[in-house]
Amino acid sequence: MTPAIAVRGLVKRYGRRTVVDHVDLTVMPGRVCGFLGPNGSGKTTTLRLICGLLTPDAGSGTCLGEDLIAGRAAIKRQTGYMTQKFGLYEDLTIRENLEFAGDIHGIANLRPRVDAALDRLGLTARQHQLAGALSGGWKQRLALAACVLHQPRLLLLDEPTAGVDPKARRDFWDEIHALAATGITVLVSTHYMDEAERCHEIAYIAYGKLLARGSAAEVIATSGLAAFVATGEGADRLAPKLRDAPGVTAAAAFGASLHVCGPDPTALAAAIAPLRATPGITWQEAEPTLEDVFIHLMRQVPDNADQG
Amino acid sequence: MLRRLLAIIRKEVLQLRRDKLTFAMMFGMPIMQLILFGYAIDNDPKGLPTALLAADHGSMPRAITAALANTGYFAITRSATSEAEADAMLQQGEVQFVISIPADFTRRIIRHERAQIAVEADATDPTTTGNALAAVEPAIAQALARELTGPLASLAPKPGPVEVVLHRRYNPEGSTRDNVVPGLLAVILTMTMVMMTALAVTREYERGTMENLLAMPIRPIEVMLGKIAPYIAIGAVQVAVVLGAAKLLFDVPMAGSLALLSAATLLFITVNLAIGFTFSTVARNQLQAMQMSFFFLMPSILLSGFAFPFRGMPAWAQLIGETLPATHFLRVVRAVMLKGAGLPDIAAELAALLLLLALVGTLALARYRVTLD
Numbered sequence: 001m002t003p004a005i006a007v008r009g010l011v012k013r014y015g016r017r018t019v020v021d022h023v024d025l026t027v028m029p030g031r032v033c034g035f036l037g038p039n040g041s042g043k044t045t046t047l048r049l050i051c052g053l054l055t056p057d058a059g060s061g062t063c064l065g066e067d068l069i070a071g072r073a074a075i076k077r078q079t080g081y082m083t084q085k086f087g088l089y090e091d092l093t094i095r096e097n098l099e100f101a102g103d104i105h106g107i108a109n110l111r112p113r114v115d116a117a118l119d120r121l122g123l124t125a126r127q128h129q130l131a132g133a134l135s136g137g138w139k140q141r142l143a144l145a146a147c148v149l150h151q152p153r154l155l156l157l158d159e160p161t162a163g164v165d166p167k168a169r170r171d172f173w174d175e176i177h178a179l180a181a182t183g184i185t186v187l188v189s190t191h192y193m194d195e196a197e198r199c200h201e202i203a204y205i206a207y208g209k210l211l212a213r214g215s216a217a218e219v220i221a222t223s224g225l226a227a228f229v230a231t232g233e234g235a236d237r238l239a240p241k242l243r244d245a246p247g248v249t250a251a252a253a254f255g256a257s258l259h260v261c262g263p264d265p266t267a268l269a270a271a272i273a274p275l276r277a278t279p280g281i282t283w284q285e286a287e288p289t290l291e292d293v294f295i296h297l298m299r300q301v302p303d304n305a306d307q308g
Numbered sequence: 309m310l311r312r313l314l315a316i317i318r319k320e321v322l323q324l325r326r327d328k329l330t331f332a333m334m335f336g337m338p339i340m341q342l343i344l345f346g347y348a349i350d351n352d353p354k355g356l357p358t359a360l361l362a363a364d365h366g367s368m369p370r371a372i373t374a375a376l377a378n379t380g381y382f383a384i385t386r387s388a389t390s391e392a393e394a395d396a397m398l399q400q401g402e403v404q405f406v407i408s409i410p411a412d413f414t415r416r417i418i419r420h421e422r423a424q425i426a427v428e429a430d431a432t433d434p435t436t437t438g439n440a441l442a443a444v445e446p447a448i449a450q451a452l453a454r455e456l457t458g459p460l461a462s463l464a465p466k467p468g469p470v471e472v473v474l475h476r477r478y479n480p481e482g483s484t485r486d487n488v489v490p491g492l493l494a495v496i497l498t499m500t501m502v503m504m505t506a507l508a509v510t511r512e513y514e515r516g517t518m519e520n521l522l523a524m525p526i527r528p529i530e531v532m533l534g535k536i537a538p539y540i541a542i543g544a545v546q547v548a549v550v551l552g553a554a555k556l557l558f559d560v561p562m563a564g565s566l567a568l569l570s571a572a573t574l575l576f577i578t579v580n581l582a583i584g585f586t587f588s589t590v591a592r593n594q595l596q597a598m599q600m601s602f603f604f605l606m607p608s609i610l611l612s613g614f615a616f617p618f619r620g621m622p623a624w625a626q627l628i629g630e631t632l633p634a635t636h637f638l639r640v641v642r643a644v645m646l647k648g649a650g651l652p653d654i655a656a657e658l659a660a661l662l663l664l665l666a667l668v669g670t671l672a673l674a675r676y677r678v679t680l681d
Binding site: 048051076088089096099101106 | 311312314315318319322323326327515516517519520521522523524525526678679680681
């Protein structure tokens with residue numbers, strides 16, 4: 001099976017700043033791949049390189065079997081790209097926006113397709129309202145509907161659920177999985193760990209470098225991190241004492257409990273040893289979370305943002 | 309291709325229709341300019357306030373002042389009793405002219421001595437005083453010819469050996485309106501067409517919709533044509549407004565073919581739209597697009613021959629003027645409307661416009677980016 005996305009050594013520089021630094025990425029058809037990384041890590045730039053909005057300074061690859069540069073037009077025809085910022089026209093109505101997207105993609109028999117899309121969205125009654133009047137969650141769903149109207153084979157979603165409430169996020173992700181079930185490949189960038197866990201696989205990028213790849217479980221397993229959870233009265237208050245201790249990557253309070261992780265089990269055990277005797281608190285070994293892994297990965301890479 | 313083009317056109321029209329202020333401005337602006345330029349601007353002002361400092365109250369000075377008033381340029385609004393008073397009036401701007409007639413005016417004429425009459429003008433603005441001053445000598449000569457009869461007949465000015473026959477063709481009354489109103493067509497179209505398209509593309513970048521548009525399978529030429537087409541229609545309406553007003557309100561003649569003028573106007577509109585589109589590929593935001601449009605408008609008004617005589621400019625300024633579409637279009641409009649020019653008469657100007665269109669259109673397409681690089 002040909003991969004939906006297969007790029008190697010992608011590089012994008014702005015001046016002396018390398019925003020995307022030799023990124024290799026392969027995504028098989030029908031997979032939902034989560035694209036994670038801190039702000040400014042190069043997620044958006046990578047997505048733009050893949051859908052032909054930017055020209056890479058180095059590297060090559062294929063997207064839907066078409067060459068990344070030579071096949072740009074063909075890729076655009078079969079890809080739906082949803083921008084981070086709402087990219088539809090706020091001064092057009094919901095229906096007009098969908099019709100515009102349909103016309104540009106040359107969809108035959110557009111009317112019923114738009115009707116169906118409106119129906120699926122539940123926006124039939126509001127189809128003549130201006131898109132700018134929609135709330136954040138609805139805007140995102142409309143944007144998604146507009147970019148899947150032409151039945152693309154690949155969906156690139158750039159932080160589609162940023163600032164959207166949990167219910168709308170859940171609906172949005174249900175739609176993503178429904179689309180993936182029809183064979184569409186999805187590459188979606190996000191900051192949310194729960195969303196990352198809903199992906200088939202994840203790719204973690206920081207400062208332009210791809211640092212981890214695989215399913216959530218694989219990423220956690222290969223990280224080699226160890227973690228402890230402290231529960232009991234006042235456990236969460238111990239966080240500041242551990243945060244800067246040697247061997248501790250992160251110590252964070254979750255409600256009343258404390259979650260601590262570090263790369264080396266022995267060093268981590270040594271760090272918490274003085275606190276084990278705290279009365280009323282029990283310590284248990286725990287599974288590191290994805291968040292632990294990402295914070296750990298982020299700390300390992302020197303920030304190259306200062307070089308520019 | 310056609311479907312995508314139509315989609316862009318439809319989108320632009322819908323957006324334009326919902327942008328009430330812009331829409332109103334596009335039709336309000338030509339009307340306002342027409343009224344300002346058509347009614348308010350006159351390069352041949354009449355009835356200018358004049359002070360009379362007459363020390364001689366005889367019939368001859370009276371005949372002369374009456375003749376001056378009859379030219380229409382001088383309205384004797386004040387009379388001064390001393391030179392200092394007259395000076396103050398001129399200095400303070402109460403009057404434009406001071407006519408001084410010395411006490412010995414009549415006596416010197418009767419004694420066959422050369423008499424003097426002084427016309428002092430506030431010539432800070434030469435346009436205001438130029439025509440009035442030119443009318444002084446003929447008016448005085450005429451007045452004297454009537455006054456100097458009987459024994460004084462020999463003093464009357466005699467006709468010279470050469471008679472000059474003046475023939476002001478195409479605009480016999482020297483009406484400013486006949487010159488300015490057709491010229492307004494060039495200015496209004498330059499102003500709105502360049503600005504509107506310059507804004508149309510930068511708006512997409514500023515609102516974040518360009519990224520979405522670029523990610524879709526659409527070609528630059530389709531975006532460009534689609535964004536330009538609606539404004540051609542708006543330009544056509546503006547032209548209709550100006551030409552209608554020219555005829556109905558200002559009675560500007562239409563000596564030539566309306567069809568020829570329309571075709572030339574369409575060409576001019578397209579050139580301006582292409583320029584606006586090029587600006588939009590350079591400007592980073594709508595403010596910059598606006599500034600560039602005004603930067604372009606300035607020479608189009610000043611160096612095209614609209615505001616000031618083209619032939620009065622130094623060679624370098626004329627050279628700049630020649631590169632501006634407004635200059636060529638201005639010649640076309642004036643030629644067709646006032647001189648009844650036909651296609652052969654304006655072919656050179658049309659060729660210049662076509663050349664500009666080819667250059668700017670190529671530049672616009674070359675500058676337009678299919679990527680966000």
